[in-house]
Amino acid sequence: MAAAAIGRREQNKLEKRGRIIAAARALFTHKGFDATTSQEIADAAGVAGGTIFTYAKTKDDLLILVFHDEMMDVAERGYAAARGSGALVDQVIVYFETMVSYHQRDLPLAHALMRQLGYVGGDDQRALVRELMTRVLGRLAQLVEAAKARGEVAAASPLLPSARSLFAIYYFHLGGLLSGYLDRPQFDRNLRTDLGLLLRGLG
Amino acid sequence: MAAAAIGRREQNKLEKRGRIIAAARALFTHKGFDATTSQEIADAAGVAGGTIFTYAKTKDDLLILVFHDEMMDVAERGYAAARGSGALVDQVIVYFETMVSYHQRDLPLAHALMRQLGYVGGDDQRALVRELMTRVLGRLAQLVEAAKARGEVAAASPLLPSARSLFAIYYFHLGGLLSGYLDRPQFDRNLRTDLGLLLRGLG
């Protein structure tokens, strides 16, 4: 049989997985992460309590499942919005601002998600994070590549490390914002300063 | 009364706090974080179960208390070790390597700690994280400052943003190492590449 052929078993698993993710997303958004019990998710998804944990090893891991698709999309939208801008700094800032405004819709949830990103339990979820990271860094690298073509970035600058470093700076400040060490204006200022520094270099 | 005068009440609280932290450290190190119950910590510290949670809002927050002092010290030792080396890149790498080898002693615990750093519950713990961050960035800034005096770094480079960015890059890769996305050689390579990139600049 071709790999595309799927039996009733896999079909059911996919449907159930979809219902669980949808239920979790709705409840997390509506009640908050902590206030949502795994039993509520199970009820809303029409499955037994224990079934949740065959799709995500922990309740925390559900966050990865819930956000993966949306975040993949946000990266795309951020890239699309960033291409238009002028200098690379501005492009990169537009890219990250797109992500931040997505997180702004629900800061506590974003906080919980960020916490979880560095602590994934299941292998499936780990693969999802890898995929997401690849996408996010890939789009960044494209911005850098275009800037290189424009002569705005040195030809010698390696793409992936550049993208990684830009993201590392964003991620660090995002943590500060979500943890309450920074308010939004501070975040914006720090981000611009530090990204600019990376682009210009310390040397 | 002078602020230095402390009554029996505060004296007792300090002692109890010390016992709790010591007990938690011993148990975390010996049994691991997850395998240690809050009751065990309480027993070892000679207090009732509920008392733990007047000193740390959550079990997770205990990690901050346990590691604060040691990490402050590691930053000092890293700085002392780094001053000797030659170029700024190498100094910074020595600084971070000192921290990494400290974490290597107990990777799962370091992982738990890192997770917790971005999710502090109590205000006291938050202040401790602030203090630690200030120390870590401050020592880094000193290295940059000295390099600036040597003419190795542009006079225009602002110290704090530079230190922040260097740390952000380290922190990002540390997360990759602790989460198992990177092995040690990859970590070392990435760190050197990206720190060098920041120092040279993309432009």
Next chain:
DNA sequence: CTTCAAACATGACTGCGCTCAAAATTCTGG
């Protein structure tokens, strides 16, 4: 169609983090 094995779902159950009303301890003013 029947039989058997493998994969999956179930939900009662367990253990632990954390709460909170009550008890114990310390402080203060007279």
Next chain:
DNA sequence: CCAGAATTTTGAGCGCAGTCATGTTTGAAG
């Protein structure tokens, strides 16, 4: 030294994340 206010400790109890033995469904082989 005493009464009573203020703060801290206590530990039984609660709710929930996560487990696992049992039951159910699916797929394959004859």
